[in-house]
Amino acid sequence: TSARDELGQLAHSFNRMAEKIVANIEELKNTDRLRRELIANISHDLRTPLASIRGYLETIQMKSEHLTNEEYEEYLRIISETAEGMQGLVEQLFELSKLEARQIKPHFEPFSIKDLIYDVAMKFQHVAEKKRMAIKISAPDGLPQVYADLRLMERALTNLVENAVNYTPPGGAVIICASRQNEQVLIEIMDTGRGIAPEDLPLVFERFFRGRKVHGENANGSGLGLAITKKIIELHQSNITVESKLNEGSKFYFGLQVWQGS
Numbered sequence: 343t344s345a346r347d348e349l350g351q352l353a354h355s356f357n358r359m360a361e362k363i364v365a366n367i368e369e370l371k372n373t374d375r376l377r378r379e380l381i382a383n384i385s386h387d388l389r390t391p392l393a394s395i396r397g398y399l400e401t402i403q404m405k406s407e408h409l410t411n412e413e414y415e416e417y418l419r420i421i422s423e424t425a426e427g428m429q430g431l432v433e434q435l436f437e438l439s440k441l442e443a444r445q446i447k448p449h450f451e452p453f454s455i456k457d458l459i460y461d462v463a464m465k466f467q468h469v470a471e472k473k474r475m476a477i478k479i480s481a482p483d484g485l486p487q488v489y490a491d492l493r494l495m496e497r498a499l500t501n502l503v504e505n506a507v508n509y510t511p512p513g514g515a516v517i518i519c520a521s522r523q524n525e526q527v528l529i530e531i532m533d534t535g536r537g538i539a540p541e542d543l544p545l546v547f548e549r550f551f552r553g554r555k556v557h558g559e560n561a562n563g564s565g566l567g568l569a570i571t572k573k574i575i576e577l578h579q580s581n582i583t584v585e586s587k588l589n590e591g592s593k594f595y596f597g598l599q600v601w602q603g604s
């Protein structure tokens with residue numbers, strides 16, 4: 343019966359989420375910055391998991407007495423993972439649409455980019471260990487502070503390191519470097535992963551672009567991470583660049599303004 347309680351709660355929060363999503367889509371439709379194709383993408387990316395959740399809920403409700411405990415648990419797990427994926431997608435969509443509508447104004451302040459890099463790397467330590475992967479950081483002691491938006495920069499770095507970890511097979515490495523280049527701090531995120539095909543390279547920053555899926559790799563990505571990252575870097579009057587070789591690895595890099603104050 344505790345599984346049943348869980349299902350009841352899940353159904354309840356799922357319905358609340360579905361309502362929110364429908365309201366969000368309505369709001370997005372009214373934002374004239376978003377193109378029609380964008381709406382088509384969103385509808386597809388939300389409808390598919392929504393249909394899957396509905397299907398499993400229905401199976402559980404209709405055939406409940408014929409299901410084994412294992413099946414029951416498995417269906418609940420799929421439902422909750424799918425719902426989580428949808429929630430992530432909706433959050434990313436919101437962030438991107440706010441960035442594009444310039445509703446997010448960067449709050450510039452001086453901070454240690456080195457500390458931020460360590461904080462972000464820490465978030466992926468656990469996953470990296472599981473993949474027998476090293477996350478290496480290279481930043482000199484005397485590195486100056488940067489003048490940037492801390493929260494947005496954390497978001498951008500998180501996206502880049504997450505991708506590097508995701509798209510690098512077990513045994514590989516991710517290297518994050520920060521170094522001073524004149525009035526900028528150059529930040530580089532490198533990996534020894536599967537790399538990006540030359541024809542895909544110009545597309546990776548497009549919203550909803552996703553490279554060919556490799557089994558076991560970030561199966562529920564949204565293709566929004568790099569679009570969000572690019573917007574964030576642009577809000578800092580900078581640019582993000584990618585260099586990559588198939589089966590060798592990728593490097594994403596950008597510069598940030600050095601803090602000139604005392």
Ligand code: ADP
Nearest residue numbers: 505506509537546552553563564565566567568
């Ligand atoms: P997502 O990771 O959710 O698919 P992103 O916008 O973060 O979306 O990335 C878009 C695509 O670019 C990915 O699907 C992947 O094909 C490719 N990509 C991004 N980062 C890397 C990387 N470090 N190595 C290889 N491919 C990458």
